[in-house]
Amino acid sequence: MQRWIWAQGWKELRDIQEAAISPVREGMRDVILSASTASGKTEAAFLPICSRLAEGADGSVRAIYVGPLKALINDQFQRLEGLCEGLGIPVHRWHGDVSQGHKSRLLKSPGGILLITPESLEALFVRQGPALKGLLSGLEHVVIDELHAFIGTERGCQLQSLLHRLELLLRRKVARVGLSATLGNMALAADFLRPGAGRDVLLLASPAGGGELRLQLRGYRTQEPDAQRLSAAAEAEGALLAEDERTEDVHAIAAHLFQALRGTHNLVFANSRQNVECYADLLRQMCEQSQLPNEFFPHHGNLSKELREEAEAALKARQRPVSLVCTTTLEMGIDVGSVQSVAQVGVAPSVASLRQRLGRSGRKGGPATLRIYHQEPELTDKSPLPDQLRVRLVQSVAMVELLLAGWCEPPSATAFHFSTLVQQVLSLIAQHGGVKAAEVYSALCQQGPFARVSPEDFVRFLRGLGRAELLDQSNDGTLLLGRVGERIVNHYSFYAAFASPEEFRLVTVGRTLGSMPIDQPLFVGMFLIFGGTRWKVLSVHSEEKVVELEPAPMGRVPRFDSGAVGSVHxxxxxxxxxxxxxxxxxxxxxxxxxxxxxxxxxxxxxxxxxxxxxxxxxxxxxxxxxxxxxxxxxxxxxxxxxxxxxxxxxxxxxxxxxxxxxxxxxxxxxxxxxxxxxxxxxxxxxxxxxxxxxxxxxxxxxxxxxxxxxxxxxxxxxxxxxxxxxxxxxxxxxxx
Structure with missing residues (x-):
């Protein structure tokens, strides 16, 4: 490990990396490493872990890294491969996009480090069953990246349950390491990492940060589209184009983004997918009008993996100016290199989210730059009182003030998570072929993450699952999968704790562009803006849920979701x-x-x-x-x-x-x-x-x-x- 550090040209370790060496390498206690974005948290965890792994033999996976996104796992896989290359430590990744061949090789010859999503870890429990104990028999560490993204969510509760079931399987504790740049309350985060024993978690927070920040909040008044421009557009095209329905403030924001960001590398967080497509389209048009190559590309969850990876790679390569207009997809720690600035269009979902986004800028010692664009309606004699109070603008300012004060929202830990308890009960039965009710309660509730569920409530809960035919009970009291339960467990969507809406796949000349919600009105001849490009619908195949597109001169942004809306603290x-x-x-x-x-x-x-x-x-x-x-x-x-x-x-x-x-x-x-x-x-x-x-x-x-x-x-x-x-x-x- 010392040779690797020397090869990187590092003159010193960062404070969080130094502080983590002893407790992480010993592997005797749980640790949370909290430091600003790009402060080297991944290395803080894995330098001591790899140093420990280099001294032992394989035959089992010895460290698990759990990430919230497949893209983040792919990114960390490349980093850890370079780190482990000279140590003889194998690095594996396991998620839905990894080939079965790679997974089979790990199962035949387990060892080293496994990078995985919670959903794929769930699948290992269900599909591998008794073989899982051998695969993980020598496990020493579990690293959870972007810890804040799991706290208080169904997915986070699922992860807590899986980690607890893992320790039940191995009949011993496994050291947990949580990584995050955004934790509003370290004590609550510790309780999440080790439910019921958060007081024993070692909390290591880096005081580093607080560098120069360049900040501006720009205000805009929402106005109706310019009548002259609409008339000219109608005469030129013979019909009103969808993009000409955009209000003047939207065009003004796009114009300032173009002027301020052109020729550099940036991230523009536009909250909703509709806004991403809208601004990516406008900025692309401005590049064309200026006879410049396009510098602005969309990035959101409905775009295909290939399009997202192409955009990420272009930004990271630094061979030409690239700015990505995105949603929360780039809020996590996917490495796209340092960007000159971050822009936020509208009110951010939370102070924690704003902190994550700002952390993407100013990584190479330069100032962090944040531009916020805020729209307010023109007032009339019918304007409601909240509009007169300019509450959205004042909320944005309040969030910036709290950000500057170093505050962000503490995690919530109040929910019972009954939905995820349904999944975990079915998963436990599938893993073992059948379990007793008392064993389920002991494993998941009495000692596990569903501790708020009382024995009385658990009995009512199981009876409800029985009435719904998710469960059956044999004569000796063993819980088995019922007719509906078997169907749920055998469906590919079972492993995710969250629901995924059905969507149409958008394709052009055999290439998949992405997807859009199935409840959209789709018909041959309609125009779309997708992936920052304009398309015409050639055909709609309802049974296969496929839409064929061809390039077009006009388009309209489809509906996706309502955008990033957080609960205000x-x-x-x-x-x-x-x-x-x-x-x-x-x-x-x-x-x-x-x-x-x-x-x-x-x-x-x-x-x-x-x-x-x-x-x-x-x-x-x-x-x-x-x-x-x-x-x-x-x-x-x-x-x-x-x-x-x-x-x-x-x-x-x-x-x-x-x-x-x-x-x-x-x-x-x-x-x-x-x-x-x-x-x-x-x-x-x-x-x-x-x-x-x-x-x-x-x-x-x-x-x-x-x-x-x-x-x-x-x-x-x-x-x-x-x-x-x-x-x-x-x-x-x-x-x-």
Whole structure:
């Protein structure tokens, strides 16, 4: 290992790499390594692991690396191959894109390091069964990359269960190493890494970072498309093209991106896949109009693996200027080299996400550069109060302020994860051919990651699976797969804890471009923008779910998803309130953003929202709890239970009716004490959100929903403050 370090030309190890040597190499305890992006966390884990592995013999996989993305595993595979090349340590990868030949060679001659996704690890349990113990008998380390991406998710709960089942199989503990650049609460992350024993996890955080940051938030007012340009386009083409329906602010943002990024290497995070295609198309057009080779390429989950890898390789090669317009696909640690800057279009999903994105810039000692583009609607006499307050802009500023203060959202660990428990019960039965109910409860709940599930709830849970024919029970009490359970386990989609929508495959001249949701209206002759290029639909094969395309001069961006939307934390709303009452103007706002912030503050002061949290106008009442989405959603459901159709609008709750009636309801909430969370879920139309929720007994599903999305204690406290703050005179909603 020392020779490898010398060959790299390193003059010293980074602080996180030095700190990790002893505890990781000893392999006696769990460790979390937290450091900024590109700080060498992978080497911090694997330099000591490889040093340990070089001293022993193979015959078993000795270290497992678990990554959230196949692309990240492919990237780390190349890095670890170079690291292990001179040590004689084999490196293997195992996911859906790896050939069966490579997998067979590992099964015949196991050894070294295995890089794998949670889904493929699940498949090993189900398909290898008893043989898995021999494959992993000498396992010493499990490394979990991008730890924050798993915490609080169904996939993360699946991973916790798999790691616990792994140790049950081996009848011993295996040292776990978690890697992350974004952990809002190290103690909660430790509890995730080793459920029930987080206090024993060694936490190593690097103080490095805090280099120069260049930051600008640019404001734009959303305007209707220019009538003159639309008329000219209609005359030239004989019909209105889809791209000409874009508002002027979209064109203005694209123009600034083109001007600022052209000739360099950058990442543009556009939140939704629609936005990615929209801006990639506009920027490509600008390159063509300037008679330049295209520098801007889309990158999102619906594009084919080949197109994504081509874009990544072009950015990493540095042979020509390349900027990628992307979603969260490039938020993780896939190595695309250092980029000059990062752009964010719209409000980021979270402060943690913004920190991850910013970490992609400034890796080579230069300044990190972040440009944020924010759109706000023009105000009219019908503009709702949230628009007048410019709440989206203020939220963006609040998130930047918290980012600069070093804060990000702590992980959530409140859910029961019944959907994933369904999967794990079926997987355990498939692995062993049959298990006793007490053994399942002991393995998954009593000692495992589903510790919040009581014995009584587990009995109800199993009975529900029996009624749905997922399970059968033999005369001796052994649980077996039922008719429906067998069908689920034997389907290729079983190994993922999350649901994947059915999609059409888009092809041209035999090449797959990617996919799009199956609920899209598709017909021969329609035009699409996909992969940053314009296409015409030649044919639609419904049974095979294949759409053939050919290049076209026009196109329309298809619908994909609603984009990256995160649950807003209490801290963000509190920082928004402080921004409204402050007179300071952040120096990173451009002139238009400053004007928008002033408009929002003027509205805030005109309504005297610093002193009161309840105001009314036009037959509706507006509540300002200045709390996170869990509190607002809880209050919303409490009003619905009274027959008052409340609606959450950003940081505001809109309740039709009189102010006196709303205040009376709030006083009732306070007098009754914190609500029963599960009772409130009766107002929720669809509790079945996760993949296997349809098989979960209704009362358990209600409990899971309440644990994930509601905060009854916070809502009760917010109701107290709202009743104490009082209301006041009504006012007009006309903008100044």
């Amino acid at each position: 209490d801290q963000i709303r509190e920082r928004m309130r402080l921004l409204y009452v402050s007179e300071q103007v952040p120096r990173y706002l451009d002139a238009r953003a400053q004007d928008l912030l002033k408009e929002g503050r003027d509205t805030f002061h005109r309504w005297r929202l610093a002193e009161r949290g309840v105001v009314s106008s036009g037959g509706s009442v507006y509540l300002f709890p200045w709390m996170g989405d869990a509190v607002l959603h809880t209050l919303e459901l409490q009003f619905h239970a009274l027959g008052m159709p409340a609606e959450v609008q950003g940081p505001v709750i809109l309740v039709p009716g009189t102010q006196a009636g709303v205040e009376e309801a709030l006083r009732g909430f306070v007098a009754a004490g914190p609500a029963r969370a599960e009772a409130l879920t009766a107002e929720v139309e669809n509790l079945a959100i996760e993949k296997h929720d349809a098989f979960v007994e209704a009362s358990l599903l209600a409990r899971d929903y309440a644990a994930r999305h509601l905060d009854v204690q916070g809502a009760w406290q917010a109701a107290q403050r709202l009743t104490q703050s009082g209301g006041g005179n009504t006012a007009s909603l006309l903008p100044e």
